Amino acid sequence: MRQPRDDLLIIYALSVLAWEHRSMEKEEWAFDLAAEIAYQHGLKVSDAIRQLK
Secondary structure, three states: OOOHHHHHHHHHHHHHHHHHOOOOHHHHHHHHHHHHHHHHOOOOHHHHHHHHO
């Protein structure tokens, strides 16, 4: 079972993937998945990344 800290790392990795694939279909897919995981913890993607740091 994943821990909340694991989800923060997953969100971060998906955000990096989205950034690397700007203007491509993967960007939207990666960011949407990151947002969905962050939402499960009551966070926005940016908040989750800040918590990781």
